Amino acid sequence: MDAPPGPRTPSEARQRVTALYEAHAPGLVKLAKIMLGDQSQAEDVVQDAFLGLYRMWPKLHDQDRALGYLRTSVLNGCRAAHRGRTRRARALLFFQKADDIVSAEESVLIGEANRRVMAALRALPARQREAVVLRYYLDLSEAQAAEAMNVARGTVKSATSRGLAALARMLKEGEVQ
């Protein structure tokens, strides 16, 4: 991968982590924005993930797994950011307009149909949302998604199926064929 094993000096760690950031931060920010809906918050989560990687660089057993570590850290960060507002968001979903959950700018850019899907996606429980996004946005296999989520493949399977079913319900079951 991008960071081959080597000397673990601070300057080299800085160099490697910065290189990783340049290569992977845009993709990770996109992932975090899909999870959270806000680019600024998504960038914060990704910055924290890279900072964490930098701090643990000397202890990283297998630096080839840095991207995997980052992806997991971003998911954890999104989960933490999402906590406490999940239930509230689910309530808002049907008491307020979707514009309250998906920004006006995003609504214009992605269109009404996509906005509804994103609003529903963000109302899912964290694990289901992660599984659905990893499987259908990043096109990860069940095994890859399991590694990113730190759960078993069976859990990814069940979380994906429950997430899809819940989305179908939120978007009206009659539309799912």
Added chain:
Amino acid sequence: MSIEDRIRAATAATAATVGEIRPLTLPDEESFARPHWFRPLPTRRNWGGWLVPLAAALTVIAVAATLVAVRNSPRATDKASAGPAVSHSTGPTSVAAPADPEAVPGYFVAISNFALMGPLPAAGQSGTVTPPRPDSVVVGVTLTGQRLATITPPAGSTFIGVTGASDDRTFLLDSVPVKTRSGFLSATEQRTWYLLKIRPGAAPVTTLTRLSLPVPSAADVDGISLSPDGTKLAVFYQLPRTGDGFPYSGPFTLAVYSVPAGTVVRSWTGTDPYHGSLGYGSDGPPDRNDLLSWTSDGQHLAFDYRSSTNPHSDSLYLREVNLSNPGHDLFADSAVVATIAGPTPTDKSKIWCDSLGITGDGKTALCGAEMPKAPQVGATLDAVTEPGPWVGCASPTDAAYPGIAAISLTSDKLARVLYEFRPSCMGAGTATILWSSPSGNTVLGNVSHTDDPSMKEHSEVVLFSHGKATTLNWPGAGILLSGETTAF
């Protein structure tokens, strides 16, 4: 467009809105180079040094048949059959109380490989989800796994719930139609209810009787539980309002039905503007059996409820109704008997319950738990929070060892850790209470964890009895006897 394609389109469109991102800001190299940053890497032996003895101390051993007295040991030798013919009749009168309430139930009834939908399209490929295969029900002997019968669901339907009385002979099942036009089992399909009786030594070994219970046809059934005497069925459900999408805004109802009479005995209804849920959110089938629990006398019925009305937005409450008391308001006429508080800003992890229910004597709550390495017995539950995510061996946290814990309802404190699984290296863990004796001194639980980094999943059925934890060692026990869809 399929739901999967809609997700792909929406997430791709959202990702495309990401503009320029700010550069990475790292601390200076001097702070990075502080000695503790470069302490020697912990070797595998180091990790083992602090984890292995603990794990070894709790290592479970194969259960000996003589270790636990089996109540009413099954006499049946009947092998798996195609299942009984379905008859239509009223349900039973009260079942006999168990001779030894501490004995492990002789039989289990489990939904085999419950699936909410069919196989997913391969990664990167679009396509629609196919309907799930109908789920059969397996009837077997708890301690040996011997299968007595396999019951297939009526044509065009699948079993989605099972719950048992205290005699381990009387069970109740429900099924829903499998629609070929949709790939998912719908939460609001009309349930069909069945009484399942196990008859050791008889042929056939089981009978299945269709029941008539007036559960509303459009109800999203979240949880079910048969009373210890088998005469009453508790159902927790939500009714969508017209045009409602999920999560529904309609009222929640906890209803108790007379199984023999097919009538409503009691019901409590309440509307939660914050879209609370039974347990942690019951997003459709299966109809879980681990979120409602009865006292042995059938007078108190507890339900797990999670609401956002509290500042601890994700707190879990064990609430209880008394069937002798008047009132029909689900919230005003039920009492909170235990609270598992949600995450705090500091997210300090103590203990979390994946499932929670009261014991038959009404004195204790049993928790399918995620716990720290050294749970603090006596800790007040107001101080406990949901564990942070375990991130594997690269950076282990002390917060997510799966196990079984008892919570005193008189003090609302962690009373006892019955079992805890502490592997040397783990990805994630969960635990579910499958069954308990009225005192809570004999407990069956399903404890699962994944290896790190292989993510291989392990599930075991743990039996806590006479102060010791053992596992059921018959092949596939941990997979078949899963939480939510197994009854004893």
